[in-house]
Amino acid sequence: MEKVELTEQQKKARRSRSVALGIALAVLAVLFYVVTIIKIGPGIFDRAM
Amino acid sequence: MAMTNEHEALTDPASVAIHDGDARDFFALLKPRVMSLVVFTALVGLLMAPGQIHPVIGFLAILAIAVGGGASGALNMWYDADIDQMMGRTAKRPIPAGRISAETTLAFGLFLSVFSVATLGLMVNWLSAGLLAFTIFFYAVVYTMWLKRLTPQNIVIGGAAGAFPPIIGWACVTNSISLESIALFAIIFLWTPAHFWALALFKSEDYGRAGVPMLPNVAGERTTKNQIVLYAVLTALSGIVPSIMGFAGLVYGAIAAVLGAGFIWYSIQVWRMPDGDKKMIPAKKLFGYSLLYLFAIFTALLVDALVTKYFGLVA
Numbered sequence: 583m584e585k586v587e588l589t590e591q592q593k594k595a596r597r598s599r600s601v602a603l604g605i606a607l608a609v610l611a612v613l614f615y616v617v618t619i620i621k622i623g624p625g626i627f628d629r630a631m
Numbered sequence: 632m633a634m635t636n637e638h639e640a641l642t643d644p645a646s647v648a649i650h651d652g653d654a655r656d657f658f659a660l661l662k663p664r665v666m667s668l669v670v671f672t673a674l675v676g677l678l679m680a681p682g683q684i685h686p687v688i689g690f691l692a693i694l695a696i697a698v699g700g701g702a703s704g705a706l707n708m709w710y711d712a713d714i715d716q717m718m719g720r721t722a723k724r725p726i727p728a729g730r731i732s733a734e735t736t737l738a739f740g741l742f743l744s745v746f747s748v749a750t751l752g753l754m755v756n757w758l759s760a761g762l763l764a765f766t767i768f769f770y771a772v773v774y775t776m777w778l779k780r781l782t783p784q785n786i787v788i789g790g791a792a793g794a795f796p797p798i799i800g801w802a803c804v805t806n807s808i809s810l811e812s813i814a815l816f817a818i819i820f821l822w823t824p825a826h827f828w829a830l831a832l833f834k835s836e837d838y839g840r841a842g843v844p845m846l847p848n849v850a851g852e853r854t855t856k857n858q859i860v861l862y863a864v865l866t867a868l869s870g871i872v873p874s875i876m877g878f879a880g881l882v883y884g885a886i887a888a889v890l891g892a893g894f895i896w897y898s899i900q901v902w903r904m905p906d907g908d909k910k911m912i913p914a915k916k917l918f919g920y921s922l923l924y925l926f927a928i929f930t931a932l933l934v935d936a937l938v939t940k941y942f943g944l945v946a
Contacts, residue, residue: 595653602654613691617754620685 652730659725660708660736661701661743668925669700669796675929676800676815679878679936684804692755692803696796699747699763703792705740706771709733711779714841720834740771751803759802766795780842783849790823791816811878817869818928825862825898826921828855832901833911833918856902859917863898867891870928883935887928894924 588596650656673696677689684692708715708724716727725731744767752760774789782788794816801812831838831845832855838845847855870891874884897920900913 592651595651595656598653598655599650599657602657613687613694614754616687617691620687621754 650731650735652725656725656730657739660705660731660739661698662704662707663701665704665793666697666701668793670697671926672815672819672929673697673796673800675933675936676797676812677803678800678933678940679797679811679815680801680804682804688755689803692751692759692800695747695751695755696759696763696799698743699751699767700796702740702743702747703767703770705736705743706767707775709736709740710771710775712736714780714843717841718834718837720837744771755803756806758806758808759799762795762799762802762808766792766799769795780844783844783846785844786827787824790820790827793823794819811873811876814869814872814876814878815932817872818866819925821862821865821869822921822925825859825866825894826918826925828859828862829901829914829918829921831855832914852906856904860895860898860902863894866924867894873932879932879935880939883931886931890924890927890931893920897921 670693674693677684677692708726711721712724712726712733715721715724721727726733726736744764748760748764748767751763770789770792774785774792778785778789797815797819798808798812801815802808828846831847832852835845835847839848846858867888868891870887871884873879874881874887897913897917901917904911904913
């Protein structure tokens, strides 16, 4: 099996992309949670079981 | 596909693109300088609109509009990679520089387009989402794929894409399109030709090499200069319309009149520039002033709106 060895620069670029993606996902998760609370408010508990 | 822990082992290495591009390159695909204009003008539209929006929802709306604008920039870079590599101004962009593949850029642009429109629709309203989708379509398809390489009127018609953000920001609050938001649209729409033709004058060799039919290359310098003065006058007039319509105060109107007079003055300096001038200093000055003009006009509108709306004062 042939392997691809990443260069140091490619590893650095991949790390940079991963960190940016991680931050973006974390910010979106918090933002969507807050917006859900704002839009639905106390009604979030008011649903049929 | 077999992988090691570091995802480095692949059965067919040649089939997989390995990026040299880091997060900054992906950010560059979003055309951050254009995006800053989109964010600012959309924010002004959002804050000027009658009505209230929750600050977090407002923030999310501006974020979605920014990402949508960025997505259209990425789609533009995907399609224009062939001509970008021929022009000094664009040759260092991530695709022509070989740091990100065209296919990755296309996927990035499409994903962000769908994501930003869906977010705006689900979290704010579907009118603003529809307008954002139309803006992305207009910039990526109508301007980039169709008009840009076809006609010297490319940036006149294509300028509509850059003019939509205040309408979208307004629609986020009111769920409607009004004459006031169309007046904000008109300022940017009429400003765009003089701004880009000033650039096209001193970058005409670049555009000529890439085969993009900008006005100076197709109709010559004299016609371009005449058109610049015409659009500068129209821009200056459109700048005072918010005051005439009554949704901005007289102080704003006075500021807009002075700024507009400056725009016309700089355009006349370009008109007086001899044909064949190599340094093109008046054109460069007009380009710089046009950026200042738009920023100043929308800042004045923003201050006027904030003073009126939140402090109850009439300027």
